[in-house]
Amino acid sequence: MSTWPDTRILDLLGIELPIIQAPMAGATGTAMVIAASRAGALGSMPAAALSIEQLREALGTLRAAGTRPLNVNFFCHQPPPVDAERERQWKNLLEPYYRELGADFDAPTPVSNRAPFDSVACEVVEEFRPEVVSFHFGLPEKRLLERVKATGAKVLSSATTVQEAIWLEQHGCDAIIAMGYEAGGHRGMFLSEDLNSQIGTMALVPQIVDAVSLPVIAAGGIGDARGIVAAFALGASAVQIGTAYLFTPEASVTASHHSALRSAQASETALTNLFTGRPARGIINRIMRELGPISPAAPAFPLSGGALMPLKAKHEADFSNLWSGQALRLCKDQTSYELTRTLGAQALEKLQRT
Template sequence: MKTWPDNRIQTLFGIELPIILAPMAGPVLSDMVIAVAEAGGLGSLPCALLNAEQIRSELNLIRQRTARPINLNFFCHKPPKIDANRENEWRKRLAPYYLELGVDPKAPIPMSNRTPFDAAMCDLVEEFKPEVVSFHFGLPHRKLLDRVAATGAKIISSATSVEEAIWLEQEGCDAIIAQGAEAGGHQATFLRDDISRQIGTMALVPQVVDAVNVPVIAAGGIGDARGIVAAFALGASAVQLGTAYLFCPEAKLPPIHREALRKAKSDDTVLTNVFTGRPARGIVNRLIREVGPMSDVAPEFPLAGGALAPLRFKSEPTGSGDFMSLWSGQAAALGRELPAGELTKLLAEETLAKLAAC
């Protein structure tokens, strides 16, 4: 087989391969976006941890080196409300670690923040006109969404339930990412907070496909060609991979995180809120074992990370990942250490070969 069983995403986005680089804030910057785009997939630039000037700088680099379609990804969470009592409880819970590492528990802590999509970010979308704009945690306000749509960008967002997928389609999304519980990093849940009810990719994708008319992108636990074939069998039109790309040399990862991924076993990850205040899947470390995985006193997203910053600053130089968010999906054991462009092409070749053998 030389063609894909469903080419709606390729047609919609103007790409050659139905493979999307997950927009992983921190590890992914312009070089990986370019590599995946040039290989024929959709390169995604995560903007949640970047300010407007940093985004502009990355986009200038991307546009200088590729004319292929790209995706800009933004968070659209509600700004957190400061809860002094909860902040104090969180600091009390972490105080023993401060003392252990010789850090003053009463010292001021840095603010942990992620900027939700706003007018300034929308200005950049209008200026650079990316082919795709994706959102996490729902969608932004209608006025901003209309401005994005007016640029001609295709709009996509992630759903962790059929109800979320239907809502996204009704709000005008051109395609929907069905994110299963296996996915690494932050879960995209936005209509409810109970992560115990989140379902896996194999169960979620076909139900979303049946419920909406737009193309569906499968995400979560897909690490090789077998997973991509399965996603197409379930009715998906494309796949989004994150953890698989963390093994690429382009991934901006601390050595501790990279080594944890290399050693990760199938059951080494959990959903935890102790790093940011919102459920995200990562490899179990000391903080998760002793404080989490889910803590009732962790401040609202993304404030929980502020009090952890001094602990990371003291422990990481010693080679410790005790207080680091080691984001990973459940398929880390399938990872291959290849350049991002080479990995993209190989995944496509292996998938087409398996489809031809079916």
């Protein structure tokens, strides 16, 4: 019998530990998912940066490894309309960097893209039938969501405000990820674009717990067992952890990202829209300092990254996103399996002493 104080997520998702390994597009591969799953967490595979062929291959690898249960995560943004003038102005803003680094400013701008959940992706869900399907930026349209739920999958999505949590409950979620301001990567906000609406995990979690009847998963600023214990005290049934998994050997991070994670201070992250067009938390680098982390000139998600690609190729550390949450200095170098088991054991020990 479990000795966790709240077992609703364990029972709902069929996992041993109330830990969800965050699906981090670009940094999470099958090795991390398999290791976290074998350790008792919910392993989560991000799909937003994968082609359909790559997604099918990844899910085939995970199923062959016996990874159960499995979470597959999708973005459900709406692709923006073409705005050639805005893209031209954005590239012009970056022209001094092109000249400095010797990048070809006159060459066609590369395309930066993230695939939203659609009917083709839904067919892959129907084929592999993951036990959990999670979404970022709200939920897909009703017919697609009904198809997902018809497979038997439990549906999760991120809320950054109480209003978003209520909306998710009303539209078919089985559990809600309460994403605090401290979290790394893209904000899951979808009812508002106002960053002033974003609040910290400590304030967000109990308010969402009070507002909905679904189990709540705390995310943001949780890097060790103390954060897990605090999340349970706030009424959460589980936690989602991302940045700590970036320190594992299974993380597919660049050398620059690896170095920045181990040298940056907790105060050296900020929300920025420069790299994709949507606010996301990362370690401050040169372009964030010089242009300011939030720029109205950045094209809408996910297009702004295209003009940065030639600069990134010349100097990765200065012009690439270095996603990280604010708890990075709590994180340690260990395998995904060791991290998961250690967090679970230490949190359970602390909870039993309280």
